[in-house]
Amino acid sequence: MMKWIMTGLILLSVMFAALTNRMDSLTTAFLEECGNAVQLAISLTGIITLWSGIMRVAQSSGLTGKLAKLAEPVLSKLFGGLERGGKAMQYITLNITANILGLGNASTPFGIAAMREIEREEHSPEPEKASHNMIVLTVLNTASLQLIPTTAAALRHAHDSADPMEILPCVWITSVCALAAALTATAICRTVSRRKRL
Amino acid sequence: MNISDLIIPLIFAGVLIYGLCRKTDVFAEFTEGAKDGLKTVYDIFPSLFCLVISVGAFRASGGAELLTSALSPVLDAIGFPPECAELMLLRPFSGSGAIAVFERVLTSSGADSFAGRTASVILGSSETTFYTLSVYFAAVKAKKTRYALFCALIGDFVCAVVSAVTVSILL
Numbered sequence: 245m246m247k248w249i250m251t252g253l254i255l256l257s258v259m260f261a262a263l264t265n266r267m268d269s270l271t272t273a274f275l276e277e278c279g280n281a282v283q284l285a286i287s288l289t290g291i292i293t294l295w296s297g298i299m300r301v302a303q304s305s306g307l308t309g310k311l312a313k314l315a316e317p318v319l320s321k322l323f324g325g326l327e328r329g330g331k332a333m334q335y336i337t338l339n340i341t342a343n344i345l346g347l348g349n350a351s352t353p354f355g356i357a358a359m360r361e362i363e364r365e366e367h368s369p370e371p372e373k374a375s376h377n378m379i380v381l382t383v384l385n386t387a388s389l390q391l392i393p394t395t396a397a398a399l400r401h402a403h404d405s406a407d408p409m410e411i412l413p414c415v416w417i418t419s420v421c422a423l424a425a426a427l428t429a430t431a432i433c434r435t436v437s438r439r440k441r442l
Numbered sequence: 443m444n445i446s447d448l449i450i451p452l453i454f455a456g457v458l459i460y461g462l463c464r465k466t467d468v469f470a471e472f473t474e475g476a477k478d479g480l481k482t483v484y485d486i487f488p489s490l491f492c493l494v495i496s497v498g499a500f501r502a503s504g505g506a507e508l509l510t511s512a513l514s515p516v517l518d519a520i521g522f523p524p525e526c527a528e529l530m531l532l533r534p535f536s537g538s539g540a541i542a543v544f545e546r547v548l549t550s551s552g553a554d555s556f557a558g559r560t561a562s563v564i565l566g567s568s569e570t571t572f573y574t575l576s577v578y579f580a581a582v583k584a585k586k587t588r589y590a591l592f593c594a595l596i597g598d599f600v601c602a603v604v605s606a607v608t609v610s611i612l613l
Binding site: 249250256257259260264273277278281282289294301307345350356381382383390408410411429 | 453461471472473475486487492493495499501502505544548562564567571572575578579582583597600604609613
């Protein structure tokens, strides 16, 4: 997938830059973005290290296991075939909780840990191929579960909105619809890909 | 003080206290986890790097503006605010880029206009899809991601449509 995204974006950029006569800014962008990528990685390193540390303490003291038990009735419907109360389920619970609370930078390390545990529990014969559970978790994270859209509200406030939080009901309905559509799509795709194999 | 400012400190302190009560060596476990965190960044960095420079190049090429102006007559006809088209296009690729475009919409159309509200709902109910996909699959070294991208983009599309619909009905 990444090879298509990368080549697609680069080819489109060169084409559009030629059309809009912006080759010079494209060159500058390449050089600048290298630095930006490293900077992003550095700040990510700090955040991921912090949350991985906290996560490990919570995990070995049994806290995440308790949390996972609470979430199991709902999550076991989305993620089939994972060990009950296992590490994968625990990390998935943490990931989703962090998303709902709006802790964007914590949800990434939790989500990555969950992906790795899913891989370990399923030990698929084709490690290069993403499993259905991995896809569901990733798609869940490309949709927004956040209850309070703090960034949007803060920027609305900064731009003199009379009521920055008035968007809340719309955000909730929209998030639920988008999530439901994406998850339904994964279920349909799985059925289709199983039929193809038969 | 905001309630959301309490969450991280409370989680950190709470987890440590709980660990101590359960007789966990919290320092050893924390540093062990931190080491895993470092390895994680090492694994995802190359993918992240590729995505950041590709998206940066695309933004600099003016492609988003060009596509937006090509799309806007169509969007206008179906009642979707054309000011939000660039936000819709950029949002799956770049978090900071989306915020820059969002602020431009708020400045030019006003935060409480139809375009401003729709843009707010789009920003509040979507995520940086491509960033998530590249990081999550890089972590497990999965090259064949099957229907993940397709399903994620369906979610983004529904998000854009429903945001305009809910804003025009509810607000």
